[in-house]
Amino acid sequence: MTTHHQPTAGHCPAHEQAPPPTGPIPIYGDAFTADPHATYRRLRARGPIVPVEISPRVYGYLAVTYRAAVYLLGNTPARFVKDPQRWAALRQGQVPADSPARMMMQPRDNALWKDGPEHIRLRHAITSALARVDTHALATTVARIADQLIDAFAPAGQADLVAQYSDPLPMLTVFELFGCPQELGSRIVGAVTRVFDGGADASQANAELEDACLELTHLKRHRPGRDVATHLIAAGLTDAEMVQTILLLIGAAAPPTSNHIGNGLRRVLTDARFAGSVRDGVRPLADALDEVLWDNPPVPNYSPLYALGRQTFEGVYLEQGYPILVSFAAANGDPLLAVAPGARAGNRGHLAFSAGVHACPAPDLARIIAETALERILDRLAGFDLDVPETELHNRPGTFLAGLTGLPVRFQPSTRLRPVER
Structure with a gap:
């Protein structure tokens, strides 16, 4: 079932950080490291772009279908931008200085x-x-x-x-x-x-x-x-x-x-x-x-983006002020792709x-x-x-x-x- 994330009433992302998106799933830790694709399947069952905890107490979204990844990347910078100054938690000093996510996503x-x-x-x-x-x-x-x-x-x-x-x-x-x-x-x-x-x-x-x-x-x-x-x-x-x-x-x-x-x-x-x-x-x-780039890309999750204005994708509302990461690994493994796993050797349609x-x-x-x-x-x-x-x-x-x-x-x-x- 696709999750709909509605904006907080009266929320102004330019002035205060909204609560974390509903029900974020961690994309770090021992369980994720041992079998990241199990986490991607769990996320994909919730929708194309899903709330996640990127690192401890650092929240955002993750695009986990091929269509969602291509949509985000293809609509940059028209609807989504790279500027980390739009990351509300970072702007307001709420991201720990030693956070792994901060090191990878700061301006x-x-x-x-x-x-x-x-x-x-x-x-x-x-x-x-x-x-x-x-x-x-x-x-x-x-x-x-x-x-x-x-x-x-x-x-x-x-x-x-x-x-x-x-x-x-x-x-x-x-x-x-x-x-x-x-x-x-x-x-x-x-x-x-x-x-x-x-x-x-x-x-x-x-x-x-x-x-x-x-x-x-x-x-x-x-x-x-x-x-x-x-x-x-x-x-x-x-x-x-x-x-x-x-x-x-x-x-x-x-x-x-x-x-x-x-x-x-x-x-x-x-x-x-x-x-x-x-x-x-x-x-x-x-x-x-x-084939390895399809199944196990060396950079599985990255490319943080930020929504310009009110943005939705396939019924999912993307609240402003939160980073939206692209999961290249999850997108490549999307079961809705026309390219079957056995036909990926030599195919460069991966992300x-x-x-x-x-x-x-x-x-x-x-x-x-x-x-x-x-x-x-x-x-x-x-x-x-x-x-x-x-x-x-x-x-x-x-x-x-x-x-x-x-x-x-x-x-x-x-x-x-x-x-x-x-």
């Missing part, structure tokens, strides 16, 4: 949180900088980094592919794209991961992240190079805009891609439809990775890269990193298999990221390095 001086001309200007700077990335050179860089990581654990015959491969590989790749020294880059990506994970130290992680991004900005202003950070500076971004844009791009490139690689490796290792075919060259790795004016500006770069990462490890390791039962694999906690805590594998020990084809 930032970058394209993700802007509407209209400011969004166009800042997004153009990003797309122009990323368009200058040589995709062939990127694939070669990823392959080189992958081989270095594999060489470190190949003689042992066993490894945790999250800690030793999928986590560091995108991070090291991003360092090179931004012309960032490794020590500084480690600080940036470590802090980004802590912000995404939404732990108790998220506020401290955010402060460390902004300090490190400012340090990189100053470094590139004094020592420009042929890298993404230098191209952003050339586009005329201020220091404040640089800090938040670097934060945005590294946050979008490293932790989500790490999770996508880990989830993709899990799919290849555990799903008979892929375990044989991709290794035999019959079915492309891209198909396995696209893992969002949609509309705020869609991911460079999905092809993310695909290159993930596909090359899987290609190299499948090419290098013989007898490659899980070292624990699949039931012992666990999800990382958190609302905004979906990935594994570990992926133990075994394989035939090897010290031989195959040269990267150039």
Whole structure:
């Protein structure tokens, strides 16, 4: 049954925070982490856009059907905007400073949180900088980094592919794209991961992240190079805009891609439809990775939006002043979709890269990193298999990221390095 949420009589969202939307369901905690899709099914049974508790005492809505997600994203900024200043609880000081939701949803001086001309200007700077990335050179860089990581654990015959491969590989790749020294880059990506994970130290992680991004900005202003950070500076971004844009791009490139690689490796290792075919060259790795983007997108819930004026969708009233998140994971799993689960390999109709004016500006770069990462490890390791039962694999906690805590594998020990084809 669709839930109707009526506005509070006499409520003025510009001056006071309304009570939480009726019956919010948590999208955090142990039960959610263990089986998020069970929560999505429960939410979807209540309607297309449903009241949720995003983190403790932080309330909003979550779009859980494909139609609702596309409607919200397609009507931004006409009916829904990104500006977090419209978040009444934040404006009134009711969101705890250390709230995981605050770290992920507070105002930032970058394209993700802007509407209209400011969004166009800042997004153009990003797309122009990323368009200058040589995709062939990127694939070669990823392959080189992958081989270095594999060489470190190949003689042992066993490894945790999250800690030793999928986590560091995108991070090291991003360092090179931004012309960032490794020590500084480690600080940036470590802090980004802590912000995404939404732990108790998220506020401290955010402060460390902004300090490190400012340090990189100053470094590139004094020592420009042929890298993404230098191209952003050339586009005329201020220091404040640089800090938040670097934060945005590294946050979008490293932790989500790490999770996508880990989830993709899990799919290849555990799903008979892929375990044989991709290794035999019959079915492309891209198909396995696209199916993972349908079933388990690395950013399952995000894209906070705010209603402009009175808005309803399929009978659901959306009260102003509350964030409306899009669940890409729930939308992709909507049983009303015409695309059956068995037909999703190679299908790119999913919402893992969002949609509309705020869609991911460079999905092809993310695909290159993930596909090359899987290609190299499948090419290098013989007898490659899980070292624990699949039931012992666990999800990382958190609302905004979906990935594994570990992926133990075994394989035939090897010290031989195959040269990267150039």
